[in-house]
Amino acid sequence: MVQSNHTYSETNAPAGFKPGDREQSFCMLQIHEPVHRAVITAHGLEDYRTDVEQCVQLGRIVYDQAGGFYPWTEYHNILAMR
Numbered sequence: 001m002v003q004s005n006h007t008y009s010e011t012n013a014p015a016g017f018k019p020g021d022r023e024q025s026f027c028m029l030q031i032h033e034p035v036h037r038a039v040i041t042a043h044g045l046e047d048y049r050t051d052v053e054q055c056v057q058l059g060r061i062v063y064d065q066a067g068g069f070y071p072w073t074e075y076h077n078i079l080a081m082r
Helices: 033-042 054-068 073-080
Strands: none
Touching: 033 054
16 A cells, blocks of 8 residues: 655646656555545545555446546556557
């Protein structure tokens, strides 16, 4: 259960963050909190950063809403290497 070690660049910094700030992706599934904040709150999964069960539940919700692993950047990078 960790926070991403990546930092935002000028092209991907969400509102309220600046280039060089540490990316706000958390838990073993690296769910990007600024994008999914409404879903986190709606489902009462605010402890997903440290609670494995909530992390998995949130991951499943994000997966189902997207119709696959599309929100996960690294998933696409791994597929591109094939």
